[in-house]
Amino acid sequence: MTLLLQYTLVFSSVLLLVALGGCFSEHSGIINIGLEGIMVVGALGGALAMRFLPASVGTFGIVSLSILSALILGSLYSLLLAVAAINFKADQTLVGTALNLLGVAASTVIVKAMNTSMDPNNVSSTIQYIAAKKAFLVNIRGFEFNWFMLLAVVALAIAYVLLYKTRFGLRLQACGEHPASADSVGISVAKMRYAGVLISGVLGGIGGLVYITAGVSEWKFENGVAGFGFLALAVMIFGQWKPLRIALAALIFGLFRALSNVYTGFDFLAALNVPSGIYNMLPYIVSLVVLALTSGKSRAPKAEGIPYDKGGR
Amino acid sequence: MKKKHQPLLRNSGFQALIASLFCILLGLLIGYIVLLFINPNGAWKAITTVVKNFLYYPRPNKQLQYLGDTMVKTAPLLMCSLSILFAYKVGLFNIGAAGQYVMGAGASLYCALAWHMPWYICLLAAIVAGAFWGSLSGLLKAYCNVNEVISCIMLNWIGLYLINILLTTVKEVASPYTLELAGYSPGSMLPNLGLNTLFNNSKYVTIAIPLSILMAVFIWILLSKTKFGFELRATGLNKEAARYCGMKEKYNIIITMAISGALAGMGAALLFLTGFEKWSCTQSSVPAMGFNGIAAGFLGGLHPIGAIFSSYFIQHITNGGAYVDKTMFSAQISDLISAIIIYLCAFVFFLKQFFTGVANHREEKRAGKTNEKMGGEKQ
Numbered sequence: 001m002t003l004l005l006q007y008t009l010v011f012s013s014v015l016l017l018v019a020l021g022g023c024f025s026e027h028s029g030i031i032n033i034g035l036e037g038i039m040v041v042g043a044l045g046g047a048l049a050m051r052f053l054p055a056s057v058g059t060f061g062i063v064s065l066s067i068l069s070a071l072i073l074g075s076l077y078s079l080l081l082a083v084a085a086i087n088f089k090a091d092q093t094l095v096g097t098a099l100n101l102l103g104v105a106a107s108t109v110i111v112k113a114m115n116t117s118m119d120p121n122n123v124s125s126t127i128q129y130i131a132a133k134k135a136f137l138v139n140i141r142g143f144e145f146n147w148f149m150l151l152a153v154v155a156l157a158i159a160y161v162l163l164y165k166t167r168f169g170l171r172l173q174a175c176g177e178h179p180a181s182a183d184s185v186g187i188s189v190a191k192m193r194y195a196g197v198l199i200s201g202v203l204g205g206i207g208g209l210v211y212i213t214a215g216v217s218e219w220k221f222e223n224g225v226a227g228f229g230f231l232a233l234a235v236m237i238f239g240q241w242k243p244l245r246i247a248l249a250a251l252i253f254g255l256f257r258a259l260s261n262v263y264t265g266f267d268f269l270a271a272l273n274v275p276s277g278i279y280n281m282l283p284y285i286v287s288l289v290v291l292a293l294t295s296g297k298s299r300a301p302k303a304e305g306i307p308y309d310k311g312g313r
Numbered sequence: 314m315k316k317k318h319q320p321l322l323r324n325s326g327f328q329a330l331i332a333s334l335f336c337i338l339l340g341l342l343i344g345y346i347v348l349l350f351i352n353p354n355g356a357w358k359a360i361t362t363v364v365k366n367f368l369y370y371p372r373p374n375k376q377l378q379y380l381g382d383t384m385v386k387t388a389p390l391l392m393c394s395l396s397i398l399f400a401y402k403v404g405l406f407n408i409g410a411a412g413q414y415v416m417g418a419g420a421s422l423y424c425a426l427a428w429h430m431p432w433y434i435c436l437l438a439a440i441v442a443g444a445f446w447g448s449l450s451g452l453l454k455a456y457c458n459v460n461e462v463i464s465c466i467m468l469n470w471i472g473l474y475l476i477n478i479l480l481t482t483v484k485e486v487a488s489p490y491t492l493e494l495a496g497y498s499p500g501s502m503l504p505n506l507g508l509n510t511l512f513n514n515s516k517y518v519t520i521a522i523p524l525s526i527l528m529a530v531f532i533w534i535l536l537s538k539t540k541f542g543f544e545l546r547a548t549g550l551n552k553e554a555a556r557y558c559g560m561k562e563k564y565n566i567i568i569t570m571a572i573s574g575a576l577a578g579m580g581a582a583l584l585f586l587t588g589f590e591k592w593s594c595t596q597s598s599v600p601a602m603g604f605n606g607i608a609a610g611f612l613g614g615l616h617p618i619g620a621i622f623s624s625y626f627i628q629h630i631t632n633g634g635a636y637v638d639k640t641m642f643s644a645q646i647s648d649l650i651s652a653i654i655i656y657l658c659a660f661v662f663f664l665k666q667f668f669t670g671v672a673n674h675r676e677e678k679r680a681g682k683t684n685e686k687m688g689g690e691k692q
Contacts, residue, residue: 090659098656105648112643
């Protein structure tokens with residue numbers, strides 16, 4: 001049971017962070033389908049930091065520096081989307097898809113090249129970071145507390161305040177709802193959209209790092225993040241683009257994702273003798289059903305996905 | 314009446330061709346720069362290996378055989394790119410081609426290995442399975458307003474685990490792979506009609522290759538020459554206007570996703586029924602074929618005939634990636650290059666506008682000159 005709780009909280013943290021990222025991007029008017037790729041690149045940044053930081057920097061050093069590394073790489077990578085979508089008015093779905101493919105391919109190439117250059121016989125796409133990973137975990141009577149759980153809650157609070165209580169947040173939302181009127185009162189739509197995408201890059205990058213520290217073993221970069229970026233988007237839609245509801249949605253989705261990891265620990269579930277594939281499918285099926293039920297009265301930002309054209313005002 | 318002369322730069326086909334070539338060249342260049350960063354000594358050799366693919370072999374009959382292999386995998390890729398461009402013309406982004414492809418693979422292999430059905434039934438089963446999977450996204454989009462990209466991704470993963478469970482019943486005992494098609498159900502193999510003799514008697518060259526090209530022509534005719542295709546494209550351009558004209562836009566969305574899914578499903582059958590590949594039942598990621606189809610579709614300028622060439626190109630460099638020096642680089646560098654190409658494809662719209670702008674500018678200049686001339690004559 002503690003194991004279920006632990007996994008639920010970890011996976012919920014991933015989903016919450018990434019979904020909040022998507023939320024900022026969409027409120028500014030840019031659909032970020034590329035969160036999956038951003039997660040992978042952020043994970044790469046975090047993993048490299050964990051691998052190469054000397055143990056002498058201490059626990060706090062490892063935690064903060066690898067988070068910093070993940071968020072820097074994630075936000076740099078999200079610039080690819082921002083430039084294409086804001087300056088070149090490209091199709092946002094296409095760019096996002098490209099980012100997803102590019103993220104996995106580029107990190108695999110980099111990691112494999114790094115591994116083979118250090119040891120010619122090593123062609124795997126994993127980074128050894130198990131030892132450094134312990135810095136993130138605090139064991140409380142069998143329950144592995146992960147610092148990211150706290151980070152996710154902090155991010156939620158900041159996101160809520162930023163989005164609803166600050167001038168920046170309200171301006172950001174205006175650019176996603178009606179960019180022409182925002183522009184007419186002197187708000188730079190392009191700047192706001194850049195900010196939205198960059199925030200999604202920061203949160204997506206951190207989310208990727210949490211994802212790889214959640215697993216028991218080292219993580220293969222060629223596998224990507226198994227659709228987590230998209231699950232996060234589903235969480236965001238289910239949460240109707242509102243941070244608090246997103247948090248609730250993340251908990252529910254996290255629970256189903258955790259079930260597929262630990263169902264063998266429950267006697268009655270193990271006794272059902274259902275193939276493990278069914279449990280693996282569960283989070284995706286749940287999200288489809290939930291989306292089907294909740295998408296009808298969608299509160300999506302009205303101008304999302306539409307490039308803003310000053311001349312069309 | 315004489316057809317009005319149109320400058321080449323304004324021709325949308327020409328624009329698309331130049332834009333695609335630009336994407337390819339820039340994609341290869343960026344790929345090369347990445348390789349230089351990784352290992353400057355082997356970079357040039359690696360990138361030429363990727364571009365050469367089967368020409369890597371010195372002997373012509375080997376080259377022919379491996380050209381055949383590349384074509385065998387081009388057929389399913391072409392089908393996936395057709396699937397994506399067909400949906401895109403109707404305003405839908407079918408990122409679920411990968412999942413529909415998985416369903417097609419599962420249905421065709423199960424019919425072949427469990428029930429020993431003849432090849433055309435297996436092919437049909439794959440088409441139906443793909444169409445069903447695609448239409449689910451269409452239904453969700455039409456009636457529940459679910460974004461097709463999200464539902465497609467979810468269905469990709471559901472499909473993958475479903476097919477893993479299904480095909481576990483027909484797998485080899487000692488390995489995670491499905492049974493050998495040639496041994497267990499030779500009647501389910503696609504016929505080759507002697508095509509294999511053209512490719513140094515390659516075992517895997519079958520009617521799949523001409524069949525996929527025929528499908529490309531069929532989709533081209535369907536989209537550009539029929540009333541049905543016109544209606545679908547009209548729905549894609551403006552849903553409200555199409556409804557206003559009495560077109561059933563909900564029905565059109567569902568039927569589009571079904572056709573799109575059928576194409577991807579058929580693509581899987583065209584690969585797996587040749588026996589070229591077996592399904593691994595412990596596979597934990599969705600096959601890349603459907604995603605590469607996005608690259609091929611956009612690189613081909615979203616035109617079915619263009620897709621034939623772009624699919625071949627993408628498969629050509631993907632196969633070429635297998636030959637690079639593994640002590641320095643990994644086979645994924647070709648994935649990297651095709652991902653860069655997809656990213657660059659997003660700029661095609663901008664490039665086309667740029668070309669039109671250049672053409673406009675030239676015309677203005679010319680008009681200005683003739684005006685000057687005329688003015689001069691008057692004086």
